[in-house]
Amino acid sequence: MKIKVHGAAEEVTGSCIQITTEHSNIIVDCGLIQGAPKREERNRSPFPFSLREIDAVILTHAHIDHSGRLPVLVSQGYQGPIHTHQANADLLDILLMDSAYLQEKEAEWANKKRDRKGLKLVDALYTQDDVPPVLSLLNLHPYNQSVEITEDITMILHNAGHILGSAHVELLVKENSHTKRIILSGDIGNPGSPIQRDSNIFGKADLVLMESTYGNRNHQSWEQSVVELKEALEKARHEGGNVLIPSFAVGRTQVLLYYFAKYYKEWHLNEWDIYLDSPMAIRVTNTYGKYWQLYKEESQHLWSGETLHQKLPNLKFTPDTEQSIELNSVRKGAIIIAGSGMMNGGRIKQHLKHNLWRPECTLIVAGFQPEGTLGNRIVEGAPYIKLWGETVKVAASVHTIGGFSAHAGQKDLLKWYQKFENSPRLVLIHGAKTTIEEFHDFITQNVDSEVTIAKQGEVIRV
Incomplete structure (x- = not known):
């Protein structure tokens, strides 16, 4: 099995992880790259995989840095299932339509300037017309239900405690006569939230890919x-x-x-x-x-x-x-x-x-x-x-007021990982470069595990 990190490697946005097995090829999240204009220009780059080869997409939650390139993926030809929690159908309708509106406005503003300069006009990254085809591909699931998404991959969504519908993704991958358990954290909620239930994943795993957004700081209570x-x-x-x-x-x-x-x-x-x-x-x-x-x-x-x-x-x-x-x-x-x-x-x-x-x-x-x-x-x-x-x-x-974050802080990220009984191999994703480096130093001092920082395009073999 190969896992390739296509986004949110030493940066916070653009989540996209590809998992390839003998029989299957899936991606988890397809997020928009956000930030400075040069960074956002990467959203127009071709996907680093063939859309014809993708069997399924899994979406951890509706935030645009995890979902925002789905309209591009679908408009370019992906027609397979998008597996996600039930609540995300409503949130995606809201957030993707808003994102599309902003894309249209940005193109409109850019073209006014380009027209005055005699430059070629640009198209919006995607439009509001591109959102309904995404919604039509959604396969909706509750938490804690086993779903066979390909012939050798079973998916279970666990409450992540982040926002409505957010999930940790558990993948049970059959290889030869063995089954390997891969955990992709998505975004991990800040425990103690008055609304969201706290994250509830635990047990043993072979590999954990873990977000590090606030890996260098703790939140106020x-x-x-x-x-x-x-x-x-x-x-x-x-x-x-x-x-x-x-x-x-x-x-x-x-x-x-x-x-x-x-x-x-x-x-x-x-x-x-x-x-x-x-x-x-x-x-x-x-x-x-x-x-x-x-x-x-x-x-x-x-x-x-x-x-x-x-x-x-x-x-x-x-x-x-x-x-x-x-x-x-x-x-x-x-x-x-x-x-x-x-x-x-x-x-x-x-x-x-x-x-x-x-x-x-x-x-x-x-x-x-x-x-x-x-x-x-x-x-x-x-x-x-x-x-x-x-x-x-x-x-x-x-x-x-600094304590209302929907993300877990440094100590709570460590506690989340320590719920896994066997100290599984850990790969850090979804954090700014300096933040993720600080978190790497912190977590390696507190656990006896192999801990690495994902690099853009890196292939992780399991």
Whole structure:
């Protein structure tokens, strides 16, 4: 058996792993490469395998860095099954359509510049018309069910605790008279999440491919993060302005709504108008209501029926652009949750324009802000930022809360691996180069195993 890493090798995005046996050829994930323009240009490169030879695709979860090149794969000729958890049908519809819209817009903006320069126009990487053919190939499965996907590979999806529908992939591969167990972690959830059940994989394995996104740091505890959120909202209540919360549509937004519902009275949230100002986050939140049985018991009630709006009677969804624009005139008493989570795009930028310069307002940053993002500049203390060429003063109170990540931190990644009884061979993927090197040093000091870092295009033999 050969395993070849085609993406997320010493980088975080573009997950794609090919597994070849005597009888089968499959890939796990087909993610979009994200980041600097030169890096994203690689999305247009030919796939490093023949599409005619691929028997099946397995998708660990719907995040675009794991799913975002599926429309390219299918438009170029792949017509086989895409195996994934049941909840991902809804999430993929939302996330891939949004990604396609962004691809169309990027091509439109690029072509305006190219047309003025007399350069050849470019096509979008894919369009919204390319998404339905992907959805038509989905083969949906529950957790913990054995599925024979080829004549010598059986797949079992295990809850990964990351986002709705996220899975660890267990592959049982028959070779001669033996069966080998291969584990691909996908993204590993941050244990203790109030909604997602914690990851539940264990036992023995022959090889584990493990993500390392936060392999060089640990997260603040959920409990401390909740205290900080409470304190930030209390301070904002006394200062009398608006509160802005940039948030990811999948996972982070729902965690915030859960805590708002849980502490509605204690945090005096009845004194606010709460706006979810993100069409994608609204659709994802409604999707969460369809799969409430998957969550921890203490949060299931919130997502079933109309309980969310009963617990948060002042929660308003604003999907339309006109509704979002109306919020620009609101001077106080509004909590606005909007995308994007890193403030590089989305409606949050308009709200920053109208509120960030006002000292009575508050910005709550409930997620990691990578270097190079607008969010990072604000968190690092920039006195001014630029929005559409206009200089805006950063006068609002800025509160950073670091414990709401959907990814496991360093110590919890180690604990996840230590659940395997036989200290199996470990290959690290899905982490920035310096991060994954630090994690490699950390984990080799704590386990007695063969630990390597995957290289782009490397062939791993099992």
